[in-house]
Amino acid sequence: MTIAVLITVHNRKEKTLACLRNLFNQKLPDKYEFNVYLTDDGCTDGTQEAVLKEFPTVNIIHGDGSLFWNRGMYAAWCEAEKKNHAFFLWLNDDTFLLKDSIKNLLIESSNFNNQAIIIGATLSSSEDKITYSGWKNRIIIDPRIDNRESDYFSGNIVLIPQKVYSILGKNDPYYIHTIGDTDYGLRATKAGIKNIVCPTICGICDNHPTKPKWMDSSVKLHERWTALYSIGGNGANPIQFFHFKRKHYGLLSAIVTFITNHIHVIFPKLWKG
Secondary structure, three states, X not given: OEXXXXXXXXXXXXXXXXXXXXXHOOOOOOOOEEEEEEXXXXXXXXXXXXXXXXXXXXXXXXXXXXOHHHXXXXXXXXHHOOXXXXXXXXXXXXXXXXXXXXXXXXXXXXXXXXXXXXXXXXXXXXXXXXXXXXXXXXXXXXXOOOOOEEOEEOOOEEEEEHHHHHHHOXXXXXXXXXOHHHHXXXXXXXXXXXXXXXXXXXXXOOOOOOOOHHHOOOOOXXXXXXXXXXXXXXXXXXXXHHHHHHHHHOHHHHHHHHHHHHHHHHOHHHOOO
């Protein structure tokens, strides 16, 4: 049985190579193998060449730099679905798999008859702190101490069985960079599909900066406004968030979020924390 590993990258050559080394060092259970589908979203730092030199079996999907994370993952998935795969594994290129992570994900998937989404939690590289995982009631899950069923999840390490894919399909290409992983988890929950965090920590990945530029009172207003509508980084992109909120929480929630985000850009000191 094959696992399609989906990755999207942009100008992080050394991290991408380190990620792939950890991936290719994984020991899989008998009769399992993986194929890697990597979207090179307009890299200019020699990522593609370096990847193919060290890992010639990787399937490269070409982007022009406008795909970002969510659409890059969608592009990789579109290529991967052309072949028959038992599982699809989302993997961020700044996330480094720990020993036996994929094996542990597969074991946990089998515990749910391969009909649940299995999330791999990650730790900070510098402290014993969960950085990415599933979320329950807006609180991040530490699988070592918490109930492991989540409402939604971060997309760093996510195993999606064929059965789940046959019901949910791919991630929504409406989103460009962020929200696509959260959206997929909520779609699963609505469809009665469980999002389960693997009981063992699966990777190392450091948190991105927590305070977005659009919320920073030390930044000039026009720069905050530009940051709010940016695609990458920590931009909230009100148009895409409006779509997301309306889809999952209703029109009123979407309108309130749209308005309050703009208020916080104009008056950032209103934002607590």
